[in-house]
Amino acid sequence: MGTHLITGAGSGIGAAVARRLAARGEELWLLARNAVRAKELAEQFPGAKMLVGDLATPERLSWAFGQQPLPDRLDSLQHIAGVIELGAVGDLPAKAWQRQLAANLVAPAEITRLMLPMVRLAQGHVVFVNSGAGLHANAQWGAYAASKHGLKALADSLRAEEHGNAVRVTSVYPGRTATPMQESTHQQEGKEYDPSRWIDPESVASTVLAAIDLPRDAEINDVSVRPGR
Incomplete structure (x- = not known):
């Protein structure tokens, strides 16, 4: 059973x-932005453990995590x-850029930094569910695409840095879901x-599970998932 x-x-x-x-009987730790959301998630996923931290304020995550129990090891960080x-x-406006960069890029980087010792211990897997916008930017999508392009860079750098620690890193780029x-x-x-026009979330979930379930002799670096109809 993994964590x-x-x-x-x-x-x-x-x-x-x-x-x-x-x-599958795996141990789940779920991030919630506040205590109210944590209670809702606990009702949705009985037996899961909650971790409270707001992606909107990544600079506070270190303090927040320091006040709570953390997993001893992580087979995947998603x-x-x-x-x-x-x-x-x-x-x-600048605040719209800051909100998206904070939640979509800076917070994942900070959570990865804080959890990396647990991932290394398990020789685990870091999965970034990115977006098609992380590969191509269209009109009106500049701030979101910039945050997702940055997320790709984060994943690529992490993969190169952690290869020697047997940590696998995968970026998944779903189309509209x-x-x-x-x-x-x-x-x-x-x-x-x-x-009905777009990808079922279960299909993207299948892609994520395929990546983390892959035998240890291989690693999926990047995978795009597009609507099939």
Whole structure:
């Protein structure tokens, strides 16, 4: 049985991954932004352990984690949470950039730093659920894409640094996926949302599990997942 820390387990891809791992009897640690959210996650995933920390304030994560029990080892650390605010470069204010960079890039970097000793101990796996926007940037997506391009750089650097410690690092780049975040994105775009057009979160969860379940003689570095219809 492995031990896994997941961000973004409350809905969408993160919830799908957490459900699959829980069904296998794995030990789950789930990050919640506050105590109220931790209680909701505990009800959603009985038996899972909660860790409270807000991705919006990555500079406070070290202190927050220092006040709570932490896992002794981690077979996987999975960064799945994220935020998105669309807008043209000429219109989007600095705070919108800061919010997305904090949650999508700086917080994953800080959590990785804090949890890396536990991942190294288990010779574990760090998974970054990125986005197609981490490879290509379109109009109105500049800030979000910048945060996700940065996340790719973080993953690539971490992989090179930790290869000698037998830590595997995978970036997953989903296309549009039927999640609450996608519904919000459609609202920002002024488009009608039809979840049947997009990837099922379970399909992305299957990709994540395939990466962490791969035998130790191999490593999936980068994988793109696109809508099949």
